[in-house]
Amino acid sequence: MFSDYPETMLLFGCGAMAGAMLSRWLESGLSPDRVTVVRPSGAAVAPGVRVERQLPSGLTADLVLVGVKPAMLGTVADDISATMAPGGQLLSILAGVTHASLRERFPAVRSIVRAMPNLPVALGAGVVALHAPDAGPDECASLTALHKPLGLVEWIEDEADYDAVTALAGSGPAFLYRFIDALAKGGAATGLDPAQAARLALVTVEGSARLATMADASPAALADRVASKGGSTRAGLDRLDADGALDRLVAETLAAATARNRDMGRENG
Ligand SMILES: NC(=O)C1=CN([C@@H]2O[C@H](COP(=O)(O)OP(=O)(O)OC[C@H]3O[C@@H](n4cnc5c(N)ncnc54)[C@H](O)[C@@H]3O)[C@@H](O)[C@H]2O)C=CC1
């Protein structure tokens, strides 16, 4: 359990993604009385967490997490500047929006950090990719510790990679959910009861992913372990692999998401 959480934390926006991060932090020992959430709905977030519809005047925070949609950054920018404690840290989870453009908008903020999480952080089984060019070694260590309860922490040194990381890890859960759905639909198309096919698909993916994380072999090698020579898995893999169809589709999917991240950065920087 990480005990060295910032003294005061303020979240602008607490939707799907920031909400998932916060719930895991609270579960991992963050005291709710350190946290304030500003959200237009004013709806409660978790017991003990202060929620405000608008930024109360005079409130400052050591860590400010920007959890709104990238297009909303301009709307909350003045409030972000107003609430940063001297020496505070700004944590942005906005897709596409670069460190340089954040620095231009918030010149007085000591430290600006980009974090790209994904939704499984809610279970401590997510990914958080970090990029913090302002941070020295101690601050990097403390950022790693802060995000550790959320899952795998990866540092991205070259920000040029960030849009691709966002496509793979940030959007990745959506692509995998599509695959699970396709597996279930495929099962139904071969005659299974759709609800039963959906259960089989979900747990097959869950178990296979868990096994792959613990295995002594790559996912590609594990696929070959399932496929007996001349057996049915090979017949299926041959179809998936024909003309590199799956690889090509996934590469095109990630390229489209990467390009959109780049565009969102230009639109909202
Ligand atoms: N959903 C995901 O899986 C991931 C999202 N992200 C990033 O997280 C950010 C948020 O995305 P989601 O959580 O999916 O969106 P969301 O729509 O669930 O959450 C955004 C929240 O911002 C609130 N909001 C709008 N205007 C506001 C204002 N003026 N002040 C305070 N709060 C305001 C909304 O009420 C909403 O709850 C985006 O920048 C996105 O790029 C990053 C990685 C993964």
Ligand SMILES: O=C(O)[C@@H]1CCC=N1
């Ligand atoms: O769809 C989006 O724009 C964000 C980026 C990563 C996940 N959701």
